Amino acid sequence: MDFEFAPQExxxxxxxxxxxxxEITPELKAESLxxxxxxxxxxxxxxxxxxxxxxxxxxNWPEKYGGMGASAMLTFAIKEELAYTMPLIxxxxxxxxPTILHFGSEEIKKEWLLPIARGEVEFALGYTEPxxxxxxxxxxxxxVGQGDHxxxxxQKTFNTHTHVADYHxxxxxxxxxxxxxxxxxxxxVDLKTPGxxxxxxxxxxxxxxxxxxxxxxxxxxxxxxxxxNQGFYYLMAALDYxxxxxxxxxxxxxxxxxxxxxxxxxxxxxxxxxxxxxxxxAQLSIELEANKLIFFRLAHIIDKGKIPNYETSMQKLFATExxxxxxxxxMDVLGLYAQLKKGSQHAALQGQIEHHYRWSVVETIxxxxxxxxxxxxxxxxxxxxxx
Amino acid sequence: xxxxxxxxxxxxxxEAHRFLAKECPSDVVREMAEDEIGYSRxxxxxxxxxxxxxxxxxxxxxxxxxxxxxxxxxLSEMGYHCMQxxxxxxxxxxxxxxxxxxxxxxxxxxxxxVCRGERLLSVAWVESDGTYNPEGISMTAxxxxxxxxxxxxxxxxxxxxVADRLVCATRTGQRTDDNHSGITLFVVNTRQPGISIEPxxxxxxxxxxxxxxxxxxxxxxxxxxxxxxxxxxxKKVLLMAAVxxxxxxxxxxxxxxxxxxxxxxxxxxFGRPVGAFQAVQHHCANMLTYSDTLKFMAxxxxxxxxxxxxxxxxxxxxxxxxxxxYRRLVALAHQVVGGMGFMExxxxxxxxxHAKAAEQVLGDADFHRELVAQEMQM
Ligand SMILES: Cc1cc2nc3c(=O)[nH]c(=O)nc-3n(C[C@H](O)[C@H](O)[C@H](O)COP(=O)(O)OP(=O)(O)OC[C@H]3O[C@@H](n4cnc5c(N)ncnc54)[C@H](O)[C@@H]3O)c2cc1C
Numbered sequence: 001m002d003f004e005f006a007p008q009e010x011x012x013x014x015x016x017x018x019x020x021x022x023e024i025t026p027e028l029k030a031e032s033l034x035x036x037x038x039x040x041x042x043x044x045x046x047x048x049x050x051x052x053x054x055x056x057x058x059x060n061w062p063e064k065y066g067g068m069g070a071s072a073m074l075t076f077a078i079k080e081e082l083a084y085t086m087p088l089i090x091x092x093x094x095x096x097x098p099t100i101l102h103f104g105s106e107e108i109k110k111e112w113l114l115p116i117a118r119g120e121v122e123f124a125l126g127y128t129e130p131x132x133x134x135x136x137x138x139x140x141x142x143x144v145g146q147g148d149h150x151x152x153x154x155q156k157t158f159n160t161h162t163h164v165a166d167y168h169x170x171x172x173x174x175x176x177x178x179x180x181x182x183x184x185x186x187x188x189v190d191l192k193t194p195g196x197x198x199x200x201x202x203x204x205x206x207x208x209x210x211x212x213x214x215x216x217x218x219x220x221x222x223x224x225x226x227x228x229n230q231g232f233y234y235l236m237a238a239l240d241y242x243x244x245x246x247x248x249x250x251x252x253x254x255x256x257x258x259x260x261x262x263x264x265x266x267x268x269x270x271x272x273x274x275x276x277x278x279x280x281x282a283q284l285s286i287e288l289e290a291n292k293l294i295f296f297r298l299a300h301i302i303d304k305g306k307i308p309n310y311e312t313s314m315q316k317l318f319a320t321e322x323x324x325x326x327x328x329x330x331m332d333v334l335g336l337y338a339q340l341k342k343g344s345q346h347a348a349l350q351g352q353i354e355h356h357y358r359w360s361v362v363e364t365i366x367x368x369x370x371x372x373x374x375x376x377x378x379x380x381x382x383x384x385x386x387x
Numbered sequence: 388x389x390x391x392x393x394x395x396x397x398x399x400x401x402e403a404h405r406f407l408a409k410e411c412p413s414d415v416v417r418e419m420a421e422d423e424i425g426y427s428r429x430x431x432x433x434x435x436x437x438x439x440x441x442x443x444x445x446x447x448x449x450x451x452x453x454x455x456x457x458x459x460x461x462l463s464e465m466g467y468h469c470m471q472x473x474x475x476x477x478x479x480x481x482x483x484x485x486x487x488x489x490x491x492x493x494x495x496x497x498x499x500x501v502c503r504g505e506r507l508l509s510v511a512w513v514e515s516d517g518t519y520n521p522e523g524i525s526m527t528a529x530x531x532x533x534x535x536x537x538x539x540x541x542x543x544x545x546x547x548x549v550a551d552r553l554v555c556a557t558r559t560g561q562r563t564d565d566n567h568s569g570i571t572l573f574v575v576n577t578r579q580p581g582i583s584i585e586p587x588x589x590x591x592x593x594x595x596x597x598x599x600x601x602x603x604x605x606x607x608x609x610x611x612x613x614x615x616x617x618x619x620x621x622k623k624v625l626l627m628a629a630v631x632x633x634x635x636x637x638x639x640x641x642x643x644x645x646x647x648x649x650x651x652x653x654x655x656x657f658g659r660p661v662g663a664f665q666a667v668q669h670h671c672a673n674m675l676t677y678s679d680t681l682k683f684m685a686x687x688x689x690x691x692x693x694x695x696x697x698x699x700x701x702x703x704x705x706x707x708x709x710x711x712x713y714r715r716l717v718a719l720a721h722q723v724v725g726g727m728g729f730m731e732x733x734x735x736x737x738x739x740x741h742a743k744a745a746e747q748v749l750g751d752a753d754f755h756r757e758l759v760a761q762e763m764q765m
Contacts (some may be wrong), residue, residue: 001456003687100677208457258763278760279753283764286704286756293683300390313675371665377675378668382648386662 003293009074016056016078020085023047029086036207036251037087039122040164046087052119057093060302061101065109066117071152071301083248090115091161092123092138096169099238103226111222112188123188124162125242126170126212127235129155134372136171136235137359143172143187143213145221150174150187152195152217160209162191162198168212171235174228184231188222194218194333224273237275237385240308242367243316244298247291254284254354256349257330271333280329287322294318304313310381313373320363321370325355327360390683394478396460403464406437411468413734414420419471420592424549426472435504443486447500454693455627459685460635466638469737471593473507473546478626479631480545481508484554488572488612496551497574511541511575511598512621519625519750521618521751523564526600528557528571535559535573535610537581537603543748547584547596550577555600560615570618572611579603591740626699627692629706629749633685636713636745641677643738644689644763647674647720647728661723670719677712677719684708705754710746717742 005013024047025210031041039048051057060075082088097116100109115121132138141154153174162168167188174185191198195217200208226234258281261272271277293314301308330353331338342351362371378384388673392400392692410430419425435441444450444714451457459481465474478501486510502508510725516523526539537557547553553575560569577584581603587595612620628699648671651662684705691698728735746752 001390001393001686001690005388111612245421258765261765272760272765276756278765279756280762281765282707282759285759286708289701289704290680290708291685293687294679296388297679297683300388310675311679314672314679317672318676318680358409371669374669374672375665377672378662381675382668382671383652384648384668384671385652385660387659387663 001345005073005077007070007078010072012056012059012070012074013077013081015054016081019051019054020082023050023130024086032086032088034207035164036160036203036205036209037122038161038164039088039090039119040161040166044191045119048088048119052093052117055117057090057119058097059118061097061113061117065101065113071299073296073299076299078244079246080295083246084252085248087246087249090122091125091165091201092121092167093119095125095242096099096123098241099186099234100225103230103234107222108225110251121167122161122165122166123169124159124165124191125238126159126162126168127154127239128188130157134369137184137232139171139184141170141172141376142176143174143185143219145174146200148221150219150221150224152189152214152219156212156214158201158209161213162210162212163200163208165191167191168196169238169248171231174231178229181232182229185228186225186231186234187216187219188225189219189223189291204361205355214279215301223367239368240312243312243373244308245316245367247288247295247296247323250326250356250360251288252328253352254288254326256352257281257326257333258285260349261333277333280332284322284326284329287318287325291315291319291322310377313376313381314367316367317364317370317373317377320360323363327356331357390686392456392460392525396457399457399683400460400464403439403461404467406433407464407470413471413737415470416469416737423586424545424590425547425594425736431472432504434474435502438502439474440504441498441502442478443482444498444502448494449502450498450578454568456686456689456693458631459689462631462634463641465639466640466741467642469589469639469642469741473509473549473594475628475631475635475703476508476509476545476550477501477711478620480628481550481552481554481626483507483627484510484572484611485574487623488617489574493574493609493611506551507546507549508552508554509545509547510624511544511547511553511555513543514539514541517542519621519754520619521570522562524556524558524570525749526555526557528555528559528605530559530607533607535605535606535607537573537575537600538585539600541598541600542595542597543587544596545748546594547577547598548586548594553577553598554611555709556617556621567618569615570621571614572617572620573605574609574611575600575603579605589743589744593744624753625749626702626706629755630685630692630702631697632686632745633705633709634680634689634695636709636742637678637682637685638715639741639745640674640713640716643717643735644671644678646735647671647723650724650727651733652681661725669722674716674719674723681709681712681716700712700759703750703755703758703762706750707752707759710752710755713742714746 028043031043055068058067059070060072069339081313143152170187170189175183195215197213199211263270298308338353341345441450442453446452514523528535528537555573555575560572581601583599585597648759654661688701688705
């Protein structure tokens with residue numbers, strides 16, 4: 001056993017930290033926050049190009065696809081480091097990309113992986129439809145093969161970051177008569193294609209997700225990923241990558257709450273001397289440690305050449321429930337001050353706590369709800385019967 | 388990072404699993420809980436032949452020279468089989484005190500017979516306030532000529548009734564503000580005049596005693612470590628032993644799952660296995676999370692101890708988390724199994740009791756969370 005990063009991993013992480021410290025500006029943070037920490041804003045793109053030029057976006061990919069042939073451990077560590085400073089989320093590099101690497105043909109790998117690794121293109125996730133949330137086998141969007149293209153008609157909902165990304169990582173129905181799981185195909189669709197309409201849906205955390213309408217949209221057949229009608233499996237693989245959940249962002253919030261307890265005097269002593277506060281803070285730090293261990297376990301499994309099974313669902317579940325606890329405990333600790341928004345007089349910690357408190361609601365919902373994660377752990381992990 | 392045991396550790400664990408499956412099935416566990424002595428000499432000797440007594444003892448004292456992590460592998464199997472007895476008191480608690488604080492002469496005197504299975508140890512630490520804090524230690528040791536005179540009462544001393552030597556924590560110096568100095572450790576022969584041992588009757592059937600010391604004479608040579616500086620040793624042993632206890636919990640948690648999950652697959656109600664009901668599935672999923680997190684928290688801390696890295700924070704994190712996780716996991720197992728799990732004849736009850744006992748010994752979750760807060764400089 002060994003629970004520390006290898007020396008060469010530590011060396012890269014040190015460089016990454018230094019880079020992030022000098023390159024992440026308040027303006028970049030503001031832009032990123034405004035679009036829900038998705039990648040695609042103007043400053044964000046500049047930053048990511050520079051970041052990716054070091055091969056840090058996908059270090060564990062082979063060199064010919066833009067990686068450095070490093071460990072998945074390093075990739076995970078960099079993701080966590082980045083999340084601590086600014087939680088940028090990459091669909092192309094960290095969800096679709098590994099799926100393409102695994103299932104894609106050589107042509108599609110050549111076409112997409114290098115630009116993804118360089119941070120030049122970004123995707124948006126196109127799964128959910130109004131009638132298909134947790135049950136993605138209920139998709140309806142129609143993709144009919146016609147000569148050299150597919151003709152798409154249908155509707156997606158909650159497709160975050162379609163308004164800033166370049167391409168849609170889209171799950172479509174290509175054989176409506178086939179059985180469940182055998183009727184779906186994955187495509188990479190240029191979001192500027194005529195016939196696509198994107199409409200904002202504003203979340204209670206203030207940022208935007210979208211509904212997307214496809215109205216006789218022509219998509220070239222080269223945009224198909226892997227085999228026709230096997231898309232459900234690719235989607236599940238990409239979902240698994242999405243669920244490997246860096247918690248750095250909430251970890252930083254936690255650190256700020258701890259600092260607040262040291263700095264805030266109540267009844268003539270720092271809040272941090274209050275036994276109740278100490279218990280709560282210690283508990284969160286313990287759970288953060290547990291999360292760290294099950295997060296890097298995923299990288300360990302991948303580095304052993306295996307595919308994580310229930311372990312991914314466990315980590316997503318644990319991390320997101322912890323995110324909510326951190327935000328809620330922050331509300332407790334700051335008390336009445338916690339409700340004050342950024343910009344208000346007397347706001348503490350720049351109003352971050354109430355914002356994260358609102359935001360954290362969705363953590364246990366997207367990328368598969370907590371219930372779905374527990375189902376997976378029970379069925380896949382423990383082989384309990386489905387009926 | 389590497390989350391796996393080495394090959395030799397795996398072999399050790401597998402061997403321990405097979406040995407205990409044969410020697411320590413649940414009827415033996417039940418029998419030992421009722422038995423006054425609480426362990427079998429015969430099995431003890433076999434364990435000694437397997438080198439388990441000296442697993443962490445350097446070879447120069449007839450031990451196996453293994454690491455703390457090696458011992459973790461063994462303890463998790465003992466937890467799996469709910470093995471009670473003086474192993475933890477002798478090898479983990481007593482052994483660690485000796486390894487940490489004894490001088491060469493004392494080690495050469497004490498450890499080889501321990502490794503041979505001929506000598507049992509324990510640690511007399513807690514007193515009437517029932518905590519592991521230094522302020523609770525008030526048993527006195529007064530210097531008279533070349534001897535110390537020990538007076539006081541120790542409680543919750545594990546397997547004192549069969550121990551040959553006790554490591555005793557006494558107060559020799561003035562109390563300082565933090566109570567950290569003025570504590571001295573002695574190795575005391577339990578057959579020394581003035582010692583009386585009274586059994587306590589415990590929920591889990593493990594043996595604990597109250598030990599009274601009345602003018603017990605102990606030679607200066609039996610002072611362990613340095614005068615007045617015993618707390619540093621105790622604190623370190625507390626944390627290491629807490630991690631070792633978590634290793635036991637890993638196995639216990641695994642066994643509780645190994646009972647509940649197959650039960651849920653086999654037991655039918657409403658025309659299907661109860662494991663097909665989502666409420667039950669989610670209980671099982673939560674058990675899996677407790678089990679995995681407990682495991683890695685303990686392995687990480689144990690690995691740090693083995694590598695001589697700072698381990699204080701990880702150790703307390705692990706005991707705080709483990710104490711809650713194991714208890715909750717067993718509670719979920721009870722819920723999954725239903726009424727049958729409440730029956731004395733069903734083994735889950737053994738683990739229910741073990742979980743609580745393991746939680747309370749060596750500092751419970753609140754106790755270790757406070758230590759974590761201190762480590763966080765709060
Ligand atoms: C802000 C936001 C951003 C999102 N971004 C994207 C995106 O970029 N791309 C995308 O494709 N999707 C996105 N989603 C969609 C998200 O993945 C879904 O909301 C999520 O999977 C849950 O689906 P649902 O909302 O339809 O809930 P439902 O599936 O209707 O679930 C409602 C409740 O029923 C429970 N439930 C459902 N099925 C089961 C079951 N089998 N067992 C037990 N309980 C069950 C759920 O756990 C939940 O509690 C986003 C959602 C939000 C809110």
